[in-house]
Every structure is written in structure tokens, then in C-alpha cells.
Amino acid sequence: MSETILDRILNEKRKEVRELKFLGLNYQDSPLKEQKKSLYSHFKDSDHLEIIAEIKRASPSKGDINIHMEPVDQASIYERGGAGAISILTDTPFFKGTMDDLYRVSQQISLPVLCKDFIIDEIQIDRAKQAGADVILLIAAAMDQDQLKKLHDYATSQNLEVLLEVHNEEELVRAQSIEAKIIGINNRNLKTFEVDLGTTEHLASKIDRAKTAIISESGMKTQEDAERVAKAGVDGLLIGETLMTSGTVAEMISNFRVKKGDTLKSDLVNKGEFTS
Numbered sequence: 001m002s003e004t005i006l007d008r009i010l011n012e013k014r015k016e017v018r019e020l021k022f023l024g025l026n027y028q029d030s031p032l033k034e035q036k037k038s039l040y041s042h043f044k045d046s047d048h049l050e051i052i053a054e055i056k057r058a059s060p061s062k063g064d065i066n067i068h069m070e071p072v073d074q075a076s077i078y079e080r081g082g083a084g085a086i087s088i089l090t091d092t093p094f095f096k097g098t099m100d101d102l103y104r105v106s107q108q109i110s111l112p113v114l115c116k117d118f119i120i121d122e123i124q125i126d127r128a129k130q131a132g133a134d135v136i137l138l139i140a141a142a143m144d145q146d147q148l149k150k151l152h153d154y155a156t157s158q159n160l161e162v163l164l165e166v167h168n169e170e171e172l173v174r175a176q177s178i179e180a181k182i183i184g185i186n187n188r189n190l191k192t193f194e195v196d197l198g199t200t201e202h203l204a205s206k207i208d209r210a211k212t213a214i215i216s217e218s219g220m221k222t223q224e225d226a227e228r229v230a231k232a233g234v235d236g237l238l239i240g241e242t243l244m245t246s247g248t249v250a251e252m253i254s255n256f257r258v259k260k261g262d263t264l265k266s267d268l269v270n271k272g273e274f275t276s
């Protein structure tokens with residue numbers, strides 16, 4: 001089988017982890033760091049889709065996206081524009097991000113901050129926490145089930161929330177078996193880079209919405225996209241490229257913050273427009 005982009009990224013991460021264990025961690029825990037509102041509660045309590053707005057300089061699928069942006073400025077624009085959380089891609093070789101981006105943003109922004117990296121070892125969780133993360137990403141496809149559970153439990157024991165990312169039914173079952181509270185459904189196929197919002201529609205229907213916050217990740221371009229996944233029952237969207245290349249971020253965020261599916265449905269019922 002040929003090597004996928006995820007395989008290539010994970011090979012780099014194994015080297016990074018070895019180096020990190022050799023060199024040790026850089027950041028001191030900030031004693032003044034205030035407890036932020038939990039992403040889970042904020043996204044579940046809202047009657048609109050909430051937005052995780054991403055700082056994304058570049059990506060394997062698109063190359064350079066916006067490499068000259070200043071992360072703290074961009075995160076402030078997101079915060080003022082109504083985002084519910086900030087995601088920072090901290091991987092350097094493939095996304096041109098840094099842990100320092102995360103550290104600086106977390107010092108200045110009061111929204112929960114997600115460390116979006118390819119985490120395979122506890123030391124990366126310690127580093128993310130020290131740099132100011134409130135939430136970490138774990139990707140089911142990046143590891144076996146024992147390791148996924150171990151890292152999930154370790155992160156939650158450190159008072160971090162976990163966004164557990166899945167791409168298919170088999171990964172979703174794994175996420176459910178460790179009782180992940182926040183499940184990210186990635187619409188991007190990491191082998192072909194193709195984006196299909198049908199992935200969210202298919203997998204969201206298999207998740208218990210009462211106890212899970214569901215995030216649809218990747219490929220959001222228009223309000224129609226948001227409405228489509230809202231109908232599938234999601235609580236939030238993770239959006240990178242579209243916001244990184246927009247000159248009207250606040251307007252875009254407001255357009256994406258459509259009503260959640262159940263509210264949309266009751267509006268239509270009230271207007272006598274809901275069928276089936």
C-alpha cells in the first residue's frame with residue numbers, strides 16, 4: 001500500500017517526539033491562566049452552530065494559504081467576529097505553524113484554544129498544556145485503540161478537553177467506546193484530500209446528540225454548507241481556509257452561525273414548511 005499524507009506526517013511526529021523527550025519542554029505553566037468556559041458546554045448550550053476558527057498558514061492539500069498573517073491579530077479578528085473557539089495548527093513541516101503561535105494566542109485571547117497537531121505521545125499533551133491549550137486534538141486514524149484511550153484519559157486527567165476526530169464508521173465506534181464527549185467528523189479524506197460533507201451527514205446520524213458535541217470539520221465554504229450539516233445535527237464547525245482567506249471574517253462567521261438542526265426544524269414546522 002502506498003504511503004498516505006497521514007503516514008508521512010506521523011513519521012515526522014515520531015522524530016519530533018524523540019527530540020522533545022531529549023530536549024525537554026520549553027514553556028512554563030502560566031500561574032495566572034484563568035479557567036475558560038468549556039468548549040463542550042459552550043457548543044452544546046448554544047442554539048446556533050458555534051465556530052472553531054482556525055489559524056492555518058499552509059496545508060498539504062492547498063500549499064501556502066496565508067503565510068504572512070500574524071496569529072494574535074488573526075485570533076483577535078476571530079474573537080471579535082463571534083467565533084466560539086480558536087484552533088491553532090502547530091505543526092511546522094506540513095502546516096507552517098508553531099507552538100509559539102499557540103502560546104502567544106492563548107495569552108491574549110479569552111476563548112478556548114485548541115492545539116491542532118498530530119498527537120501520538122503524552123509529552124505532546126504536556127507541551128500543549130504548557131503552551132496554553134485548553135483543548136487538544138486526537139485523531140483516531142493516527143493510532144491504535146489502546147493508545148487512543150490512554151492519551152484521551154491522560155488529557156482529561158490534565159483538565160484538557162479532547163476533540164476526537166473520526167473519518168469513518170469504524171473510527172466512530174472507537175471514539176464512542178471511550179465515551180468521547182466532543183467528536184469531530186472530518187469531511188476531508190486524508191488519502192485523496194477530497195472533501196465530502198456527506199461524511200458528516202452519514203456519521204452524525206449515528207451519534208447520541210444528547211451527550212456528545214459534534215463538530216463538522218473541513219471544507220466549509222458557504223452558509224448552505226453550514227445549513228446542510230446543521231440539519232445532520234452538528235453543534236459546531238471547524239473552519240480554516242475559508243476564514244484565513246476572507247477579507248470579511250465577521251460577516252462570514254455570522255453567516256456560518258446558522259441555527260442548529262432541531263431549531264431549524266421547529267421553525268419550519270411553525271411555518272408549515274416541514275415535510276417528512
Ligand SMILES: O=C(O)c1ccccc1NCC(=O)[C@H](O)[C@H](O)COP(=O)(O)O
Pocket residue numbers: 005006054056059060061062186190217218219220238239240241242
Ligand atoms: O488541510 C489539509 O490539507 C490536511 C491534510 C492532512 C491532514 C490534515 C489536514 N488538515 C487539518 C484539518 O483538519 C483542517 O485544517 C481543518 O479541518 C479545517 O479545514 P478547512 O476549513 O478545509 O481549511
